[in-house]
Amino acid sequence: GQNIDQPTEMTATEGAIVQINCTYQTSGFNGLFWYQQHAGEAPTFLSYNVLDGLEEKGRFSSFLSRSKGYSYLLLKELQMKDSASYLCAARGNTGFQKLVFGTGTRLLVSP
């Protein structure tokens, strides 16, 4: 079967660091994606990991462990505008963007 698990909701304060975890089980694996979605808006791409390790991109970093079926998204120096849902998605071996999404983690950043 295919399953993506991530926490439903998290809260943090402005300037802090937050880590959003994601575990996945998919039939075949060819990459892990993180998207950001503000309420009522389009999901926007944040990061992509296919090899084990950490990918850093400004305030956002994403980590992948293929052997553990585990990823996390790390957000540093949180800003109010980071309040959004963060979607973890895994891609199988199809060779195109047929993604299995988690239900998303709603992050609320408070002053």
Added chain:
Amino acid sequence: NAGVMQNPRHLVRRRGQEARLRCSPMKGHSHVYWYRQLPEEGLKFMVYLQKENIIDESGMPKERFSAEFPKEGPSILRIQQVVRGDSAAYFCASSPPGQANEKLFFGSGTQLSVL
């Protein structure tokens, strides 16, 4: 460069009517995907199309749903004889041809409400 354009943003239909959702991909993108987001659920893959071809429709319900991406014009997701359970946000996404690791560019979605 305009992003992925979906229309309408909001669509209200009565049970039994037809719903037509339109998607124009980003310029230069020839791959179109439709995803559905039910309340409190994650995005679910429905169908993947290239121009004039359906590549994978494994996520489409067997009945009442169809999709096309003609040579000219937008991609259309068509839902016949809508039922209340079809109420959801329908997102279209596009990607350029070629590389498998390309990210998806999503539209803002069509919120379908069935009365």
